[in-house]
Amino acid sequence: MKKLFYLFALVSAIVMSSCSSGSKLEFQVAAANKQCPMSQGPGLTISKICTEANNVVYVCDVDEYQANLSVEEMNTPEAMSVMKPAMIQSLTADPETQELIELVKDANYNLVYRFVGSPSNAQVDIVIYPHEL
Numbered sequence: 001m002k003k004l005f006y007l008f009a010l011v012s013a014i015v016m017s018s019c020s021s022g023s024k025l026e027f028q029v030a031a032a033n034k035q036c037p038m039s040q041g042p043g044l045t046i047s048k049i050c051t052e053a054n055n056v057v058y059v060c061d062v063d064e065y066q067a068n069l070s071v072e073e074m075n076t077p078e079a080m081s082v083m084k085p086a087m088i089q090s091l092t093a094d095p096e097t098q099e100l101i102e103l104v105k106d107a108n109y110n111l112v113y114r115f116v117g118s119p120s121n122a123q124v125d126i127v128i129y130p131h132e133l
Contacts, residue, residue: 025103029056043067055127056104057112064117071117075124084126087113092133105130 033049040046043066048059062071073079091097091111104111111128 025056025107025109026051028100028103037061043069051109052112054108055110055112057114060113060115062115062117064120070120070122071115071124072120072122074115075122080126084128087126088128088132091128101133105133 029049029051036046036048038046040060043063045061045063046058047061048057050057050059062069064070074083091101108130110130111133113126113128114123115126116123
């Protein structure tokens with residue numbers, strides 16, 4: 001995921017300063033989506049980056065056999081209580097993601113990580129709200 005956030009930071013450097021926060025973010029999302037699919041390790045691929053309403057959505061395909069992980073099992077309170085804080089900590093601790101975080105907060109968008117399992121087609125969304133960043 002670090003590669004993806006680095007890509008976001010690079011793309012944001014070329015966005016014109018006269019654009020609104022929302023349009024800057026939309027531009028970044030469109031540019032980042034052109035880089036898809038992006039492998040994030042064994043069994044995990046970011047297949048699409050898009051906006052849906054006020055959300056930046058990362059669609060992450062999970063090969064449940066290769067990753068030895070069931071997406072359905074990710075949708076439990078126990079798993080969420082570990083995964084979401086770890087994702088927030090990773091985002092906020094990495095200097096390369098600071099510009100992305102600021103654009104997301106300025107535009108009042110949420111970050112949504114949508115994990116889609118294969119072959120199960122199970123889906124789980126982890127939503128990070130601007131005030132959590």
